[in-house]
Every structure is written in structure tokens, then in C-alpha cells.
Amino acid sequence: MEMICIVCPNGCRLEVTGTGDDITVTGALCPKGVDFAHTELTAPLRSLTSTVATAFPLVPRLPVKTRGEIPKGKMHEAMAQIRAVRVTKPVKVGDVILADVFGTDIIATGNAGEVAA
Amino acid sequence: MPNSAAEKYDVLVLGAGPGGLAAAVSAHENGARVLLVERERKLGGILKQCVHDGFGLMRFKERLTGTEYAQREIDRFHALNIDVVTESFVVDIQPTDGTYLVTTQSAAGMCRYECKAIILACGCRERTSRQVFIHGDRPAGIFSAGTAQYFVNIQGKMPTKKCVILGSGDIGLIMARRLTLEGAEVVGVYEIKDAPAGLSRNISQCLNDFDIPLHLSTTVTEVFGQERVEAVAVEQVDKNFQPIPGTRQVIDCDALILSVGLLPEIELPNMLALPIDPATKGPVVDQTMMTKAAGVFACGNVLHVNDLADWVSVSGEAAGRSAAAYCTAPRTWNDNATALQYERGDFLYALPQYFDPTASEPLTLYFRSREDVAGKRVTLDLGGEKAAFSKKYRRLIPSEMEAVTVKEAASGTVYQLTMHN
Ligand SMILES: Cc1cc2nc3c(=O)[nH]c(=O)nc-3n(C[C@H](O)[C@H](O)[C@H](O)COP(=O)(O)OP(=O)(O)OC[C@H]3O[C@@H](n4cnc5c(N)ncnc54)[C@H](O)[C@@H]3O)c2cc1C
Ligand code: SF4
Numbered sequence: 001m002e003m004i005c006i007v008c009p010n011g012c013r014l015e016v017t018g019t020g021d022d023i024t025v026t027g028a029l030c031p032k033g034v035d036f037a038h039t040e041l042t043a044p045l046r047s048l049t050s051t052v053a054t055a056f057p058l059v060p061r062l063p064v065k066t067r068g069e070i071p072k073g074k075m076h077e078a079m080a081q082i083r084a085v086r087v088t089k090p091v092k093v094g095d096v097i098l099a100d101v102f103g104t105d106i107i108a109t110g111n112a113g114e115v116a117a
Numbered sequence: 118m119p120n121s122a123a124e125k126y127d128v129l130v131l132g133a134g135p136g137g138l139a140a141a142v143s144a145h146e147n148g149a150r151v152l153l154v155e156r157e158r159k160l161g162g163i164l165k166q167c168v169h170d171g172f173g174l175m176r177f178k179e180r181l182t183g184t185e186y187a188q189r190e191i192d193r194f195h196a197l198n199i200d201v202v203t204e205s206f207v208v209d210i211q212p213t214d215g216t217y218l219v220t221t222q223s224a225a226g227m228c229r230y231e232c233k234a235i236i237l238a239c240g241c242r243e244r245t246s247r248q249v250f251i252h253g254d255r256p257a258g259i260f261s262a263g264t265a266q267y268f269v270n271i272q273g274k275m276p277t278k279k280c281v282i283l284g285s286g287d288i289g290l291i292m293a294r295r296l297t298l299e300g301a302e303v304v305g306v307y308e309i310k311d312a313p314a315g316l317s318r319n320i321s322q323c324l325n326d327f328d329i330p331l332h333l334s335t336t337v338t339e340v341f342g343q344e345r346v347e348a349v350a351v352e353q354v355d356k357n358f359q360p361i362p363g364t365r366q367v368i369d370c371d372a373l374i375l376s377v378g379l380l381p382e383i384e385l386p387n388m389l390a391l392p393i394d395p396a397t398k399g400p401v402v403d404q405t406m407m408t409k410a411a412g413v414f415a416c417g418n419v420l421h422v423n424d425l426a427d428w429v430s431v432s433g434e435a436a437g438r439s440a441a442a443y444c445t446a447p448r449t450w451n452d453n454a455t456a457l458q459y460e461r462g463d464f465l466y467a468l469p470q471y472f473d474p475t476a477s478e479p480l481t482l483y484f485r486s487r488e489d490v491a492g493k494r495v496t497l498d499l500g501g502e503k504a505a506f507s508k509k510y511r512r513l514i515p516s517e518m519e520a521v522t523v524k525e526a527a528s529g530t531v532y533q534l535t536m537h538n
Contacts, residue, residue, distance in 0.1 A: 004321040008174050009425060009517075011318035046326065049169045049182055050298065051270055058158075061273040063168035063184040072326065079298050093188050109168065110184040 003040060005033040016041070045069035048078055049109070052085040052097060059112040062087050064097050068104035078102060087112060123229035126152045126200075127444040128437075129219050130236045131207050131385060134162020136417025137238030138190040139430040143437025144236070145199050149444050152230060153199060154221060156206040160194070161187035162240055163263070164426060166270045169291050171318075175427035186426055202228070210235065210388045215447070217412065233447070234412045234440040237386060237400070238433065241379040241418035243288075252339045258346030262288040262376040269295055277372035281349050282306045283337045287315040287424065287516075289376020294323035303329050304368055306376075307351050309336040309358055312489065314378070316424070316516055338365070340373060349373050379422045389413060396466035397421035403454050403471040405439035405478040406432060411449045414440045421468060421483065424518055431481065431520075439478055451475055455500075455532040463487060463536040465515050472499065474529030481522045482506075484534060486513035495519075496535050499527035 005012040005028060012033050015026045025037040039045055047069050051061040070078055078101050085098055085106075090113025098106035130141045133155035141153045159165060164172070167183025174180055177189065194201075202221065205228065209220040219230045243261040260276065266288060268276045278301055282289045285308040293303045306324060311334045313320055324331050332351070338360055339350035353364035381399035391400040391408045399420040400408045407414050416436035417429040454471040467484035482497060491512050499505035505523045513519065513536075 004317045006318040006322045008180075009171055009316060009318065011316050011321075011517075013317070013512075046322070047170060047180075048298075050295075051168055051273060053273060061271060063182060063270065065168075065170060065182055075298065075326075093185055109182040110188060 003037065005036045007032045007036050044072040046072045046075060048075055048082075050079060050082050052082055052087055052106075054087040054112050056087075056113055059110075062091065062097070062112045063109040064106050065109050066101065066104050067107050070102040070104060074102045078106075082106060089113065123218060123231040124152075126150050126230060126232045128152075128234045128236060128440045129154060129217070129230055129232040130238055130437075131219070132162065132238035132240055132417075132419070133157075133160040133201070133203075134238060134240050134417060134429070135164060135187065135190055135426045136240070136419070136429045136433040136436075137162070137236070138187075138194050139433030140236045140238055140414075140416050140437040140440070141199055141201075142190075142194055142197060143434040144234075144441045145197055145437075147438050147441030149234075149437075149441035151199050152232070153194070153201040154205050154207060154219070154230075155201070155203045158204055160191045160201070160203070166263075166266045168270045169295070172426050175425065176430055183426065190430070207239075207385060210385065212389070212410065215412075233444045234414065236433075236436050236440050237408075237413065237415040237419050238417050238436075239382045239385050239419050241422050242382045243375070244378045244380055245375070251337055253341060256340070256342040256344055256346050258342065258372040259340065260372070260374060262286065262292045262374050265292050265296070265372075265374050269299060275299060275301060277301050277370075277374070279304065279370045280372040280374050281337065281351070281368055281370050282374045282376055284308060284375055284377035285313040285315050285320075285331060286376040286378055287319050288379075289374065290315045290319040290323040292374065292376070293329050294327060297327045297329065303327075304370055305330045305332055307332045307335045307337055309334070309354055314376075314516055335364075336360075337373060341367075346371055346373055379418070381419045381421065383419070386415070386419065394466070394468070394470055396461070397468055397470075401470045402468065403451070403473040403476060404469045404480040405442075405473065405476045406436035406469070407439060407443070407450065409450050412440075412443055412447065414443075421466060424516065428483070428518065428520055435478060435481065439476075442477075448476075455529050457532050457534065459484075459534040460536070461487070464534065467534050472529045472532040474527075479522060479524055480505075481520060482534070483518055483520050485515050485518050486536070487515060489514045490536075492538070493536050494538065496537065497521065497523065498531050498533045498535070499523065500530035500532075501525065501527040 127149035164183040164187035172186040205221040352360040416432040454473040497506040
């Protein structure tokens, strides 16, 4: 079975043979590709990036992301939670916007409010 | 009318994307008095709207979003207290007796600056619908993927409920996912060529993850709708991009999003009548990033469209270093610089277009293969006894740029890139 490693822009074409825990991965330029193939076949994970509304007229949207990864099948549910947020206090890159969303946090990837520059 | 006397700087950096920010920092760190000029209110360039991740693996050894990458560069820039003007549009550049006079337009009026060196860092723009041939009306609802990205990520407005994407460039793929996550229906991505233009990882994580179909060798041939797009017709094409009869399909949608590629923004290079390389579509430079106008340097997407912002920063640093060096030791374009030779059949493009053996900057060469090839060797001959660089590539594809840095000094009497078995 063929899959693309999405961990980095190299996008290695992985060839996966075998089943369950007993798989062989070829085509990965680095060990992360092998790990990727394993999780992809057992419990695929994705990071999610989006924006949330703010109360600041000059910066109406604040970019956010999941700190870690969430189950691939939970992306739409996570989006529903993200869509309900409105930031009213100044925030900077790395601040937690929404705690514990499918086992990780939603954090700011930009500045907004007074600290924005 | 320009009111006061021109303010004097060593280096003016035009454009505050990752290229301009890196250039300003490196010119400053190399001793130049620098002013950064940006037409928008905020620094960061196009990265401001790139909320997706995949940036910075090379530069920060971390996986960052475009906005995080930009913020790091902005913080570093501000920490050095380098002068900056925003909401200032560069409208004129005049060479005057060994210096340049740059005129900007802002809400406060016109301003003039005199400088010894200029770094062009004005980025790229998207090919528009005018550069794509489609029959039918031009109703509202036809826009570029970058415009869609701006609406959704900066303004928080959804520009479509149900759309078709024409072209498989990365920004289109990323917007297919973004729009889907925000609740729109992306009917499909249609690509006239028989291979996708974007990175494989984006086909995988932006389309396949969301069951958005990619139709290769298919294009949009007609747009319907009076005020607003109501539908588009798509048709499969043959090898010569001619529609195949009987394959036409009409798709209801309220928007047609174009992701048909980027071009260097050459408005500023044109003000200086700089020679443009037909392959890169950007100005011609030597390995110091100097254009054929002495003291005018260029970096980032104005030179050629990069797929990774990390390489834009690298070229910005080179341009900044070189511009600072130029201010203390001005030089002219070396007419004996060696022109880069390569087969256009093997490479889509390669740059810098010239190697100046008298300049001290090490050479970083960027290239893209013309075709998807496997197991080919690429060799760079700089006139030394041994090749300056030679590497066998597992795979080379046009959408992924390759870069090579050559540390060894070489005679530079030859400057030739070849692809062979
Ligand atoms: C819509 C879009 C989306 C992109 N998405 C990605 C992506 O997802 N990933 C990726 O790696 N790359 C992406 N790119 C490519 C991206 O441009 C580069 O990665 C990188 O940001 C380029 O940096 P730069 O500094 O060369 O140009 P830019 O970031 O484009 O910065 C150029 C700056 O110059 C300013 N400027 C231009 N003309 C003038 C003037 N006359 N006066 C004053 N200021 C001026 C502009 O306002 C802008 O701030 C995208 C490009 C576009 C157009
Ligand atoms: S295998 Fe390693 S190098 Fe290849 S795409 Fe995955 S992370 Fe990148």
C-alpha cells in the first residue's frame, strides 16, 4: 500500500507492506516517516489550523492551531468548538485559547489586541 | 509634491514579507543603516494570511504556521530597533549619481528617501482570470485562491457556499481544506495538466482527507451566471489541452476559485528597467543577489516563486549581507560575470543567473526540474578540477525546488548545471 508522509514538505512516498504491528515501510527519508505509517494505519492523527473571532476591529480574526494532534475523524467536531470562540482579551502567540480539545489545546498562532504590532 | 528633503539611509528594503524582514535584519547586523518600507499596515507579507502549518522546519527546526513564522521574524526585527514605515507604497525609484531616490505615497503624503542600496522584496502575485481563457460572462464569484484566503483568514468572511477550484496549486489545495472545514462544499479541483501542480502532501492532507476529488486533464471551459456565478462547465482535455467532445459536465456552484500559479511582482523591477529572466519571470541576479543595476538587490518571491518561506529568508539574508557590503565598498555589475548555462529541456529554471568570481558571497543555487524524473544526477561545474556539486536525486519534481550551497571557492570561468544519468 502506498501513502504520502505528510510530516514535512518532502512528502515522501511510502510503500507499506504487512499488516497490524508487523509492517515494513520503505521510501521514508527519515524515521518520522516510519512512525507516521504506523499511526496512520492504527489511529491517524492530524494537526488542525483555523482562526477564531476577536473583539478587535483591526484584527477581526486570530489564527489558531492545535498544540499537538487530534484524531483525524474529530476535525469537524473540533472546528465546531473553535467556531464558538470569541477572543476579547489581548493574546499573543502560544497563549491557550481553548483547553483540552480532544486531548490537546487550541493555541494562538498570532498576536491580537494591545500586544499586536 | 515632495515637501521636505529626502531622508538618508544606507539601505532601503522594499517589502516586509519574510524576504524583506530577513534582508533588513542582515543588512543591519552587517553595519548598514536600514529603513524597511511596507505598503500594508502590518509586517509579515503574505504569511499574515497563511494560517496553515508547514513553515519553518528548516529555519527553526519546528513545524510552524505561516503566521507564527512571520511573528518570529517580526519580533526579531523589532528587537533591533530598525527603522520602519508602513502604509507606505513605493511609487518611484530614481537612480541619482551613485545613490537612489525612492518616493513613497502614504496617507500623510509623499515621502522621499535617499539611499546607497535597495533591496527589492516585494514578493509575488497570483495569475488572474485574465491570464486564463474561459468562455462566458464575468459575473461576481470568480476570484483567486489567495483572495479567498484573505477573506476567510483575515476578514473571517466566507466567500462561497459551494465552489469549484480551477488549478491544483498549493494555495488552492490549502483553501479546499480550509473552506471545507468552515462548512463550504468544494465540488472538486480541476487541473488541465495530467499531474497536480501542488505538493503531494497537500493532495493527501487537503483533498484526500476530505474526500475532495482531483480531476486531472480536465478544465473549466464556461462560466454561467449574470450577477453571480451560478454554474461552470468542465471538460476533459487531450494531450494538446483541447476539450474532448462528449465529456462536458455542468456543475452548480456560486464561485470559481482560481489556483493557477504565482508570478514575481515586477512592478518595482520594471521601474528600474531591470532585465527579466523569461524562465524565472523575475530580475536577473548574480550570487550576491545584485541585479544588473549596481546597488539594487533582490530576494524572495520577486526573484522566483519559492515553495518554502524558509528559502525566502535565506535569500533575504544573502541580499542584506551583500547590500551592507556594497555600502562600504560599492561595485558595479561585472560584465565578465559568468552566465549560467543549463538545458531548458531538463530544468524549468535555475538561478542566480550569473556567477561573479570577484564577489566574495558563496553561491547558493536554486533549481527546479522540468519533468518528474527519478534517479537523475545533477552536476554543477564552476570551472574547478572537481565538480562544485554533484548529487544523484531519488526524485526531482517541478513543484519542489532544490537548493545547493557551494562553499568551495572556484575559478568561476564555467558556470554550468547539467542533469544526467
Ligand atoms: C496568496 C499566496 C499564498 C501563499 N501561500 C504560501 C504558503 O502557503 N506556503 C509558502 O511557503 N508560500 C506561500 N506563498 C508564497 C509566499 O509568498 C512565500 O513563501 C513568502 O511569503 C514570500 O516572501 P516574500 O518576502 O518574498 O514576499 P511577500 O510575503 O509576498 O511580501 C512582499 C511584501 O512586499 C510588499 N510590497 C509589494 N509591493 C510594494 C510596494 N510597491 N511598496 C511597498 N510594499 C510593497 C507587500 O505588501 C508584501 O508585504 C503564497 C503566496 C501567495 C501570493
Ligand atoms: S519521511 Fe521524513 S523526510 Fe520524508 S516526508 Fe516524512 S518526515 Fe519528511
